[in-house]
Amino acid sequence: MLTKRIIACLDMDGGRVVKGVRFKNLRDAGDPAECAAAHARNGADEIVLLDITATSGNRRTLLHAVRGTARSLFVPFTVGGGIRQLDDAVAVFEAGADKIAINSAAVREPELIGKIAGRFGSQAVVLAIDARNSGGRFEVFVSGGRVATGRDAVEWAREAAACGAGEILLTSMDRDGTQSGFDCELVRAVAEGVSIPVIASGGAGSARDFVEVFREGCADAALAASIFHFGIENIAQLKRKLLDAHVPVRWPC
Amino acid sequence: MIAIVDYGAGNLNSVEKAFDHLGAEVVVTDNPQVITAADRIVLPGVGHFSSLLQLTTKGLRDGVLLGVSAGKPFLGICLGMQWLFDGSEECDEIAGAGIFPGKCRRFPSSVKSPHVGWNSLNVQDGSRLLRNIGQDPFVYYTHSFHAPPVAAMAGESEHGVLFAGAVEQGNIFGVQFHPEKSGDVGLAILKTFCEV
Numbered sequence: 524m525l526t527k528r529i530i531a532c533l534d535m536d537g538g539r540v541v542k543g544v545r546f547k548n549l550r551d552a553g554d555p556a557e558c559a560a561a562h563a564r565n566g567a568d569e570i571v572l573l574d575i576t577a578t579s580g581n582r583r584t585l586l587h588a589v590r591g592t593a594r595s596l597f598v599p600f601t602v603g604g605g606i607r608q609l610d611d612a613v614a615v616f617e618a619g620a621d622k623i624a625i626n627s628a629a630v631r632e633p634e635l636i637g638k639i640a641g642r643f644g645s646q647a648v649v650l651a652i653d654a655r656n657s658g659g660r661f662e663v664f665v666s667g668g669r670v671a672t673g674r675d676a677v678e679w680a681r682e683a684a685a686c687g688a689g690e691i692l693l694t695s696m697d698r699d700g701t702q703s704g705f706d707c708e709l710v711r712a713v714a715e716g717v718s719i720p721v722i723a724s725g726g727a728g729s730a731r732d733f734v735e736v737f738r739e740g741c742a743d744a745a746l747a748a749s750i751f752h753f754g755i756e757n758i759a760q761l762k763r764k765l766l767d768a769h770v771p772v773r774w775p776c
Numbered sequence: 777m778i779a780i781v782d783y784g785a786g787n788l789n790s791v792e793k794a795f796d797h798l799g800a801e802v803v804v805t806d807n808p809q810v811i812t813a814a815d816r817i818v819l820p821g822v823g824h825f826s827s828l829l830q831l832t833t834k835g836l837r838d839g840v841l842l843g844v845s846a847g848k849p850f851l852g853i854c855l856g857m858q859w860l861f862d863g864s865e866e867c868d869e870i871a872g873a874g875i876f877p878g879k880c881r882r883f884p885s886s887v888k889s890p891h892v893g894w895n896s897l898n899v900q901d902g903s904r905l906l907r908n909i910g911q912d913p914f915v916y917y918t919h920s921f922h923a924p925p926v927a928a929m930a931g932e933s934e935h936g937v938l939f940a941g942a943v944e945q946g947n948i949f950g951v952q953f954h955p956e957k958s959g960d961v962g963l964a965i966l967k968t969f970c971e972v
Contacts, residue, residue, distance in 0.1 A: 644823035646918040773894040
């Protein structure tokens, strides 16, 4: 049976893993390679590394971190942040990523999805969507959530899938960093709207939140950062709780 | 020496890295002579079945088949396993190696596709490649087309349909999942491949 995936996300700034609430009050949470390996040992099904500042000056630092993290990681590894063109993606893959996540650049240029998928396969392209509930519909935001696009999240997810995206990484901006639970309504709307897998993100605070997003939100995977870093919820313990709630997960691992 | 066949399809880094980690001597190559001279051959691959056409255009197909018929252990991963079958619905014009019968087919519309994630693998008794990973381990898959269950099946998984997760016959092995991304289970499989 295909299991529900638990994905640990590392937000990176200047070569270090950091954690804050809505990108503010950043605290140092360690070295990316060490954090990734620790999460994998603890039962994470995948690792996502996001360059949250993603300025051009940071590219070399990012690639260095990707190389170091990939070296001893034998679970799927996704890298996102600042991938604006095919060449950026090529460099990240060459540094050892299995998948790349693209967001703003894909909204600007949907053909980029097909370009990367054409070269590395759809399974390597994760389309990241940041969305917010605005008056009963879910609107797509870009540039780290600063710019509204007027686009509907479900429609954009469908278009991206048709362009060749292999998965959707869907972040609720309303819930991100709040630990108040995933936005199951948003996740369900997108998960039912596309035939490709949907990763829910934003709002994880407890094992109950994960159970809900898999059951009510129909998510295929769920991603969290802060609750794993500071030991609020240990992945191994989380997986045992999910099994108790009859959610299929990879365990033991 | 293990030759990882580079026919221009996707990212071979992680396969190479996994063998490196195990201390195996590997070379990523698109040179048919290097492939024929290697002790073991690995054919990875992700993406579209049509990319297998490059095996022929780059003159690698014969090198691989020569090595296989000489009895060298061969491991096809993902698309590399699908190549061992007659062909795929994904691209009717390109023939597979025809070592195993049947065609790879699309998953039914009742399930999500691509099939992405960790699924259980029902290991068949007597498999040489899968002998060190228990009866029902989890492995990481990412694919939209699947190979049919065949007599030579070494492991089976389910996603809307039952399909071949692994096949083996003599010196020829194939896995639909990604051992290089399947944690300790996957590394154990690659280690076994280095020893068969």
